[in-house]
Amino acid sequence: MLMQMKVNDFLTELASNSPAPGGGSIAALAGALGGALTAMVCRLTVDNNKYAGVQNEIQGILARADELSGSLAKYVDEDTETFNKVMAAYKLPKATDEDKAARSAAIQTAMKNAAVLPLNVAGCCLEVLTLAARVLAIGNTNAASDAAVAGLMAHAGIYGALYNVKINLGSIKDLAFVEDAKAKVEQIIKEDAVLHETLLATAGRVIG
Template identity: 70%
Template sequence: MLMDMKVTDFLAELGSSSPAPGGGSISALAGALGGALAAMVCRLTVGNDKYAEVQSEVAAIRDQADQIVKELAGCVDADTEAFNQVMAAYKLPKATESDKAERSKAIQQAMRHATELPLGVATSCLKILSMAVRALAIGNSNAASDAAVAGLMAHAGLHGALYNVKINLSSIKDQDIQKDIQAKVAALVKEDEGLHKQLLEIAGKVIG
């Protein structure tokens, strides 16, 4: 399990010639790191009398962030597993027409999973970005830079995940599935643009 490795060992594995873990796993990790940072900012806000008016909202953000961090952490390994499934499908026999049909079906199933998984990661990263923006706006000002970094990590994780969606989407033959996912990608990008702009604007005011 990648998430059970020491950071130094993880980095060594990442930098090796093995194609997995790769960008998909790192995108999920970036989102998880952003979520954990956002949760930290919330914990530095909850219980502080200076922020009494936002205690309930910040506590809710903390709890939601904690849950999404767990989900994204699971996706770090799941993305690598999805890649391995695609590779396994391509290695299936193709000696007969029946073999070819089964292989093609397996490849399509594996590619769809490898596309939908990072799409879910991107969706989760967007939620983290939204929470980071709010934490930056109302949270402990002493941790403002942490909230800003949380948002940037989520922003990076989202776009990294979408690159993986796009590169895998081209291998899916079902046009209806392609169009549906493309529409979801466009919606995520549009919402991310607005939140990222807010993050930078608030950070500029609060941090300088």
């Protein structure tokens, strides 16, 4: 359970040559950090008279940021479990034709799961980026740099998760699955580009 570890122990485990956690878990963690940091800026904005006009919107963003951070935190452990199953499938016996068929089917199933999971991570991170960019624009300006960092973590989570999707698609033989996933990847990259640019432009305006 990676999420139960002390941060220092987590870093030592990450840096070790043991196969897990991998980049997929770290992408999810980046998103979870972005979501939590977005929630923090919301909490520094609610019940502040200076931001009375945006209270309802901030409350809505806060609730969703907490949810997304929670989901992404679960994905940290789930991604490692999912990728461990890929590695376990590769270690299945391949002595006979039956062995080979069973091994290949197990690899394909595990690879599909290992592609779908980071696709979901990227979707959650995209939502975090949307929320962080909005909070940067309307939230407590004293915490503008926090909102900017939150958005950048989400952006890193998106790209990190999508690289995991893409690398796994290279090993998947179901072409309809691959085409569908590729279309989803491209859509998320497009939406990220707009949001990331907006985030940087707003940060430049509010922070300098």
